[in-house]
Every structure is written in structure tokens, then in C-alpha cells.
Amino acid sequence: MRALQLTDVGHLELVERPLPEAASGEVLVDVLACGLCGTDRHIVRGEYPSRMPLVLGHEFGGRVRWSAPGSSWAPGDLVSVDPNISCGGCADCRAGRVALCPDRHALGVDIDGGLGEVVVVPETQLYAIADVDPLHLAFVEPLACCLRGLDLAELSGGESVAVVGGGVMGQLTVQLATRAGASRITLVTRQAAKRELAERLGATDSCTPGEADGLSRTFDVVFECAGATETVTQSMSLARRGGSVILLGIPPEGQTIPVSPFTLVVDELRVQGSFLNPVTQARAADLVGSGVLDLDPLISRVLTLSDVEQALSTAPSGGDIKYVVRPAEME
Ligand SMILES: [Zn+2]
Ligand SMILES: [Zn+2]
Structure with missing residues (x-):
């Protein structure tokens, strides 16, 4: 599979990698759409803390490719992904303030995210979504x-x-x-x-x-x-x-x-x-799935993985709203 890896500050590399392996409680997702945002630019420039090497991308969704026997998810399920993983056990998590969890980590920031053809996602982060235009999956997180x-x-x-x-x-x-x-x-x-x-x-x-x-x-x-x-x-x-x-x-x-x-x-x-999306991801998935929001006018460019480095290294032009990447698409 192909993935766009941040290997060092300012250095993105399109790499061919073996398919990742999912552990118990995880599924493999074929990424159908991944949005780019200001946070990605900050990470590339070294202005936002992240792990390296890292596959960026925290605004994504796709189809379940593989799930373990007994999982509640099945291959083919269309899913959106909440990238923010909190510990569940600290005082803030227990009080429902999961965005404030000191152990919070995120797909696309601390662990590999959606700018690859296939990504490993913990089942707890998946939200079912109705059959929508796959590009709309990139809007659930924002x-x-x-x-x-x-x-x-x-x-x-x-x-x-x-x-x-x-x-x-x-x-x-x-x-x-x-x-x-x-x-x-x-x-x-x-x-x-x-x-x-x-x-x-x-x-x-x-x-x-x-x-x-x-x-x-x-x-x-x-x-x-x-x-x-x-x-x-x-x-x-x-x-x-x-x-x-x-x-x-x-x-x-x-x-x-x-x-x-x-x-x-x-x-x-x-x-x-107002920080992140602690309790609203399911409602966001339902709202995007319902089709009542006007999302097409927000898509300024649809990119392949090969276009991302150039798109992230140049300033977005004035009227541009959102760039959406289709990782499985070849240029
Ligand atoms: Zn973002
Ligand atoms: Zn916590």
C-alpha cells in the first residue's frame, strides 16, 4: 500500500509499505477520503508536536477492509473515524471532558492516520455512516x-x-x-x-x-x-x-x-x-449521512496522495475552503 509519510520537519515522502496488521480491538480501513487542514500544515512545519515518522491525516473515513471474527464491524461497512483517542480512565475522561484528557493521542498526529490507502483504527473510534458521497467523509471530524x-x-x-x-x-x-x-x-x-x-x-x-x-x-x-x-x-x-x-x-x-x-x-x-469533538462525532456522522448540509461547495480541490506535498507546502489561495485527498486514487 502507498502512504504519505512525514519523515522529518518539512519532509513528506510517498512510500510503499506492507499492509499494516490490526491487533485485537482494531480494524483495517480502506481510506476513501481524508481532508487536509491547518493542523497538518503546522505539523509539517514542526509547529505542532507530532511523532515522526508519521502518516498524517486526521479528518477521514472509509470502508472497513478487515475486522477480527466476532467484531461488530464487517468488511464493507462505511465508517467515519474520530481521530482523538482518550484514556477513558482519568478524572477528565470520567467527567466526560475527554478533550482535556492528558493522555489523549490522535490518529494522524501521534499514530498513523488517513493519508495512506489503508489505516489501522481502534474499533472504539469508528462511527457508522449512511451511504454518502465518499468525499463527504472528510467533513465529519470538522x-x-x-x-x-x-x-x-x-x-x-x-x-x-x-x-x-x-x-x-x-x-x-x-x-x-x-x-x-x-x-x-x-x-x-x-x-x-x-x-x-x-x-x-x-x-x-x-x-x-x-x-x-x-x-x-x-x-x-x-x-x-x-x-x-x-x-x-x-x-x-x-x-x-x-x-x-x-x-x-x-x-x-x-x-x-x-x-x-x-x-x-x-x-x-x-x-x-471549544476544543475538539468529545461527544459530537456520532451526531456529526448522522448529519453528514442525512445529506442535509451543503458540503460540495466546500470542496475546493480533490487530490491524490502525490499532490499533497505540494498542496501543504504552498499557502492555500484566498477563496479555497477544503482540500480532500482520495488516498486510493492514483494520479
Ligand atoms: Zn483538522
Ligand atoms: Zn483520560
């Missing part, structure tokens, strides 16, 4: 992260919502906020193509970050989906008094922003981080 953010926002309908950032998380959050009954959804991003797309997908309006400066303190809920310090700062200024800011984007580690504690107190602002 959607699960967005669902977590929506849960934390506790929308009950009729809210005004700002979504800051027009990438995949922003575009999915626009669709989820629409379904949750938000009465106004404003997408804030520099790129015109992403603003237009968001308006097609359910945003009531959109604006540039400069224009959003005029909207301070007007939104019930702000979802920060860009992960830059300036967008976090702007998100905090957009929430109305008594409003909530949900931080979904992952900003660079170590960077800080000035915050007025006075404003936080007297405006009763709630600023809530």
Missing part, C-alpha cells in the same frame, strides 16, 4: 468540532450570530446556526468569495473585518472560527453585553491579546473555548 461549539453556545432560536472566519469551520457553523434558528447570521471575513458562499449557505449578511468594526456589541453569540489573535480580539468586541464568544479556531500557541477585565465584568461577557 463538523463534530463545530457541533461542540454550537452545543456550548446553547442557541434556542432567534439569536443574532456573527461567524468570524470563512473557512470550513465558519461555513459549517453558518449552516448549523441556520438550522438552530438564528435570526441573523453575519459572516465576517476578508475574502469576497467566502462571504458570497456563506450567504448562499444561510448567512443573512456578511462583511469585511473593517466593516465589522461598526457592529461592536451587537451580536448575541459570536463564533470565532479563524484562530488568529486579531480575529479573537474582534470577536470579543462584536458580542453584545451579556453575550457569548465561542472560540473554535486554534490560535498560535504563546500569542496574547490585550483584554479589558473591566469590560468582561461589567458587560458580563462569556468567553468560552
Whole structure:
């Protein structure tokens, strides 16, 4: 089988390897689609801790190729994969806060992930999914992260919502906020193509970050989906008094922003981080499987394994949302 291996910082290699072997409690999955994301870029550049050598790819799904006798999974089952494996036994895991598990490790970060034709996956990480366009399997993991953010926002309908950032998380959050009954959804991003797309997908309006400066303190809920310090700062200024800011984007580690504690107190602002997808993967798989979300417009490029190194080493162009790799496809 072929796999794309990160052998050193900045060095990806397409290698031919023997089929991996699954141990008890594991299955082999033929990867049908694997999304690329900012985390992959950070890993390649050595800006995010990972094991090496490593097969990248944490946003993937496919078909079960092999399962042990007695397994509840059978060859041919279409599955999405929750890449994050937590210990199950620590205080955080027992309290349901599995994203905070100190022993958490992930497929595509610490152990081989989805940028290979075949991957070993623990059965606990598999979620059945209805027969969808295989490319849509790449959206289950990012959607699960967005669902977590929506849960934390506790929308009950009729809210005004700002979504800051027009990438995949922003575009999915626009669709989820629409379904949750938000009465106004404003997408804030520099790129015109992403603003237009968001308006097609359910945003009531959109604006540039400069224009959003005029909207301070007007939104019930702000979802920060860009992960830059300036967008976090702007998100905090957009929430109305008594409003909530949900931080979904992952900003660079170590960077800080000035915050007025006075404003936080007297405006009763709630600023809530939302990390990973601890309890929402099954719902994300059902939602993708149901076909109610508009995912095709989010696929900017479909790649083979041979295209990935070039795609990860160059900056994505302005309007691009998501690159999806089909590992079994030859160039
Ligand atoms: Zn990702
Ligand atoms: Zn744990």
C-alpha cells in the first residue's frame, strides 16, 4: 500500500509499505477520503508536536477492509473515524471532558492516520455512516468540532450570530446556526468569495473585518472560527453585553491579546473555548449521512496522495475552503 509519510520537519515522502496488521480491538480501513487542514500544515512545519515518522491525516473515513471474527464491524461497512483517542480512565475522561484528557493521542498526529490507502483504527473510534458521497467523509471530524461549539453556545432560536472566519469551520457553523434558528447570521471575513458562499449557505449578511468594526456589541453569540489573535480580539468586541464568544479556531500557541477585565465584568461577557469533538462525532456522522448540509461547495480541490506535498507546502489561495485527498486514487 502507498502512504504519505512525514519523515522529518518539512519532509513528506510517498512510500510503499506492507499492509499494516490490526491487533485485537482494531480494524483495517480502506481510506476513501481524508481532508487536509491547518493542523497538518503546522505539523509539517514542526509547529505542532507530532511523532515522526508519521502518516498524517486526521479528518477521514472509509470502508472497513478487515475486522477480527466476532467484531461488530464487517468488511464493507462505511465508517467515519474520530481521530482523538482518550484514556477513558482519568478524572477528565470520567467527567466526560475527554478533550482535556492528558493522555489523549490522535490518529494522524501521534499514530498513523488517513493519508495512506489503508489505516489501522481502534474499533472504539469508528462511527457508522449512511451511504454518502465518499468525499463527504472528510467533513465529519470538522463538523463534530463545530457541533461542540454550537452545543456550548446553547442557541434556542432567534439569536443574532456573527461567524468570524470563512473557512470550513465558519461555513459549517453558518449552516448549523441556520438550522438552530438564528435570526441573523453575519459572516465576517476578508475574502469576497467566502462571504458570497456563506450567504448562499444561510448567512443573512456578511462583511469585511473593517466593516465589522461598526457592529461592536451587537451580536448575541459570536463564533470565532479563524484562530488568529486579531480575529479573537474582534470577536470579543462584536458580542453584545451579556453575550457569548465561542472560540473554535486554534490560535498560535504563546500569542496574547490585550483584554479589558473591566469590560468582561461589567458587560458580563462569556468567553468560552471549544476544543475538539468529545461527544459530537456520532451526531456529526448522522448529519453528514442525512445529506442535509451543503458540503460540495466546500470542496475546493480533490487530490491524490502525490499532490499533497505540494498542496501543504504552498499557502492555500484566498477563496479555497477544503482540500480532500482520495488516498486510493492514483494520479
Ligand atoms: Zn483538522
Ligand atoms: Zn483520560
